[in-house]
Amino acid sequence: MKKVIYLDNAATTKVRPEVVEAMLPYYTEHYGNPSSVYAFSTPCKKAMAHTREIIANALGAKTEEIYFTNGGTESDNWALKAAAEAYASKGKHIITTKIEHHAILHTGEYLEKNGYDVTYLPVDEMGVVDLKALKEAIRPDTILISVMFANNEIGTIQPIKEIGEIAKEHGILFHTDAVQAFGHEPINVEELHIDMLSASAHKLHGPKGVGFLYIRKGLKLRSFIHGGAQERKRRAGTENVPGIVGLGKCVEIAVASMDETKKKETELRDYLIGRVMSEIPFTRLNGHPTQRLSNNANFAFQFIEGESLLIMLDMAGICGSSGSACTSGSLDPSHVLLAIGLPHEIAHGSLRLTLSDETTKEEIDYTVDNLKAIVERLRSMSPLYEDFVKSREKKEIQG
């Protein structure tokens, strides 16, 4: 295999060798069912308790507030559907945003079909939720506010503390989809007034198919997956013990190295953004310049289309992603890019590059060098660019 430069860490990440190593014994040695009585299963129970402790510590929560799930999507579904059901007698209004992950948006649409009212808050051109609009959207029958901690496409970090305070003041539950932020950004559920929080291991150099939902003690949320008595009867099904062990290990490493990783990633990210913005004309940085995930850069290159860009990057061994309509299979560009006000044709030319702590400056330089040539090549083939150049020439002659 040729060398791959992996800059799509928002999609998923490489599992750390230490994480794999920690998981392996739970396949072949400690394979007992944690629900069983015999001592053979004790290591499994212990390992799960250990992960719960690591996560609870990371969030400033209690261990009994952490429920293992199969990932971000399940946690989001559970939080929204169960809160909607549990608090239906109080009201049927939910507030979320236009830029959530589909795990929230499509769950919102499902609830709308089932008699709930959902408000999708707008964001500004940097992707920050409008707090005034949030306050205005609150009604006596509002039962839940769900706002993502950080956006998966443009990396913008939301004013979670302010939102938590507003929710608390009004006695409304507050859920946050922290799939992109947990382990990357410091989060304390007490300080931020978070009642529910979704997270996933595979965005954090852990295994796929495991995550958790934090549910504040005292919330009446019922089970979402019915069956056995696992997870205090709230999430049935024999636990993914090796996965849960991996989750614990990757969170432990992420928390211990958070400051260092953030510093390193931010430096490289800003180097990447700086080079791209100064060396490639007609380019826009999507998302907030500073209030953004340390590993996220998202650009829109005018006059070109994202899928062509991705294929050409792939030919150079570089993995990225795009919000272009052509990559969506649905003929619509990303809802996030539309929500920050990009016109269709500019959303078309978007490119997301997301780094990890293993990304090197050499990789960034190689990527930018290739990117420059590719953007130039695609522009030379673009009728939009041709029109732009001609109209500019005309103006110059007239002017």
Added chain:
Amino acid sequence: MYSEKVMDHFQNPRNVGEIEGASGVGTVGNAKCGDIMRIYLDIDDETRIIKDCKFKTFGCGATVATSSMATELVIGKTIEEAMKVTNKAVMEALDGLPAVKVHCSLLAEEAIHAALWDYAEKNGITIEGLEKPKSDISEHEEDEEY
């Protein structure tokens, strides 16, 4: 996801560019997904043979490849023969496209028609079977079977 032929035409697109003083130019787009294709034709008025064809495209890999293949297929053909270069013919020549990308090949067919229409209008002639092209093909594509 794409066939080898598609990748070849994407990596080494034939006939990219403009023709100065072209006999006919056609630009079509798909307003829904936002893609745009422009075809330039150089036609011999006597023999009605397409001497040269160039394109510019704003769109996905399939769009680039279908533009490139379409230009190859029409060069050297008479107007009448070029009218038979359908999106299906272009797709076949490329060893097929993924189902979600079939609509991209419609752009190529429509852009050639638009360029021929432009030529016919400029010269006051009619081309059999040629209808006034739509500048936006997204309506048209609904009835296409994928």
